[in-house]
Amino acid sequence: MTRRAITRRDFLASSAAVAASAAPMPRPAIAQAEPHVVVVGGGFAGASVARALKQLDRRIPVTLVEASRAFTACPFSNGVIAGMRDLSAQQFSYEKVVADGVVLAPGTANLVDAQARSLIVGDGVRLRYDRLVLAPGIDIRWDALPGYDEAAAERMPHAWKAGEQTLLLRRQLEAMEDGGLVVISAPANPFRCPPGPYERASLIAHYPKTKKPRSKLIVLDAKDAFSKQRLFQNAWKELYPGLLEWVSLSSGGKVTAVEPATNALVTDFGRHQAKVANVIPPQKAGRIAELAGVADRTGWCPIDPVTFESKLVPNIHVVGDATIAGGMPKSAFTANAQAKVCAAAVAKLLRGEAPAEPKLINTCYSLVAPDYGIHVAGVYRPVNGVLTEVEGSGGVSKADAPREVRAIEATFADSWFKTITSEVFG
Numbered sequence: 001m002t003r004r005a006i007t008r009r010d011f012l013a014s015s016a017a018v019a020a021s022a023a024p025m026p027r028p029a030i031a032q033a034e035p036h037v038v039v040v041g042g043g044f045a046g047a048s049v050a051r052a053l054k055q056l057d058r059r060i061p062v063t064l065v066e067a068s069r070a071f072t073a074c075p076f077s078n079g080v081i082a083g084m085r086d087l088s089a090q091q092f093s094y095e096k097v098v099a100d101g102v103v104l105a106p107g108t109a110n111l112v113d114a115q116a117r118s119l120i121v122g123d124g125v126r127l128r129y130d131r132l133v134l135a136p137g138i139d140i141r142w143d144a145l146p147g148y149d150e151a152a153a154e155r156m157p158h159a160w161k162a163g164e165q166t167l168l169l170r171r172q173l174e175a176m177e178d179g180g181l182v183v184i185s186a187p188a189n190p191f192r193c194p195p196g197p198y199e200r201a202s203l204i205a206h207y208p209k210t211k212k213p214r215s216k217l218i219v220l221d222a223k224d225a226f227s228k229q230r231l232f233q234n235a236w237k238e239l240y241p242g243l244l245e246w247v248s249l250s251s252g253g254k255v256t257a258v259e260p261a262t263n264a265l266v267t268d269f270g271r272h273q274a275k276v277a278n279v280i281p282p283q284k285a286g287r288i289a290e291l292a293g294v295a296d297r298t299g300w301c302p303i304d305p306v307t308f309e310s311k312l313v314p315n316i317h318v319v320g321d322a323t324i325a326g327g328m329p330k331s332a333f334t335a336n337a338q339a340k341v342c343a344a345a346v347a348k349l350l351r352g353e354a355p356a357e358p359k360l361i362n363t364c365y366s367l368v369a370p371d372y373g374i375h376v377a378g379v380y381r382p383v384n385g386v387l388t389e390v391e392g393s394g395g396v397s398k399a400d401a402p403r404e405v406r407a408i409e410a411t412f413a414d415s416w417f418k419t420i421t422s423e424v425f426g
């Protein structure tokens with residue numbers, strides 16, 4: 001990777017990095033010409049906020065704190081699991097973000113002191129901020145599903161954060177004998193990417209259909225309804241008859257425990273012995289949100305839908321999957337849209353101006369097969385403090401569209417991924 005990773009020394013020296021060591025420090029450590037914005041999390045939301053701020057006003061010093069050296073994108077990672085693409089197609093460097101003038105602070109943000117308006121990165125670098133934007137994505141609720149902990153995830157991967165977990169699930173599918181049973185467990189709402197488990201089921205089914213035709217796939221669901229349900233189920237009948245079965249909550253689909261030693265998933269109605277078990281567990285906002293005090297008892301972060309400022313802690317904004325965003329689903333498209341609104345609001349707030357009321361768009365494409373795409377779209381605006389879908393604004397792909405249209409939608413999905421990743425990282 002060629003990005004310039006700033007060292008601790010650089011970091012302390014960088015003007016606006018406004019940094020000082022964890023040792024007691026006089027505040028502010030360095031006189032700042034402009035108010036400093038720190039963004040935590042360089043994913044679809046955080047990298048977009050950082051870049052958008054620089055594009056709005058290059059004078060605003062912006063520091064991006066990111067735990068990973070490169071970003072690994074979840075959208076299209078189901079294709080990696082199904083052997084349709086390589087993980088490298090999901091990975092992006094921060095080179096261009098830095099080229100825009102954003103100071104990159106590699107490391108994990110571990111602590112936020114909202115009173116002092118500072119945070120600690122890694123082993124003790126302290127950063128001061130005037131406005132902090134948290135965009136940490138999700139964390140797994142390791143205490144929510146009996147039997148499922150970090151060790152269990154090595155046997156029964158979630159693959160809900162792209163990277164090693166994605167490759168682990170792919171390797172397990174590759175190693176499975178023809179005739180094996182794949183079980184996916186899907187969580188209750190809310191969770192990252194509502195159509196994601198069903199796209200994954202589809203693409204995994206496509207893999208045995210073409211390579212291991214005697215295998216079977218079951219989706220055990222903690223819900224009775226899901227995103228683009230009719231479109232998915234129609235496509236499953238057409239493409240994967242007898243191969244893919246969906247078990248709803250009311251039919252006993254909720255997984256109540258897992259047994260990693262035997263690869264079994266337990267429901268109130270019995271045990272499912274899987275050859276490959278993909279457990280998508282309950283989730284919450286990334287841990288730093290809780291540490292900063294911006295997550296509520298649900299584990300997610302309530303925000304003002306005009307500024308994305310936390311409803312719990314002033315001067316901290318939250319964007320992306322970590323938020324409670326009313327009707328907006330947790331998607332990369334949403335994260336990017338929220339980021340632009342948040343950046344515009346932060347720039348205005350720093351100038352003492354009032355942010356404008358936003359309208360935000362989301363579109364989620366899913367692949368049911370490599371040449372079979374479907375979508376759902378919506379427009380959202382704040383209504384009584386909640387992001388609400390504008391009546392009549394959205395919709396889903398037509399139920400009776402011919403296969404040529406599905407094939408065109410698959411190309412739209414591909415173009416969307418290329419466009420968003422080049423906007424955020426390119």
Ligand SMILES: Cc1cc2nc3c(=O)[nH]c(=O)nc-3n(C[C@H](O)[C@H](O)[C@H](O)COP(=O)(O)OP(=O)(O)OC[C@H]3O[C@@H](n4cnc5c(N)ncnc54)[C@H](O)[C@@H]3O)c2cc1C
Binds near residue numbers: 066135
């Ligand atoms: C299988 C799958 C398929 C999907 N498909 C689609 C799709 O087709 N379309 C779509 O729109 N969305 C899709 N999504 C959803 C999409 O991936 C997420 O909604 C999106 O990534 C959310 O962006 P984010 O910035 O909030 O979080 P992320 O993209 O996860 O970014 C969070 C970043 O914060 C960093 N971080 C976290 N905590 C800290 C910390 N304390 N210090 C420093 N860095 C930190 C992480 O390293 C990470 O880089 C899919 C998701 C999955 C799992």
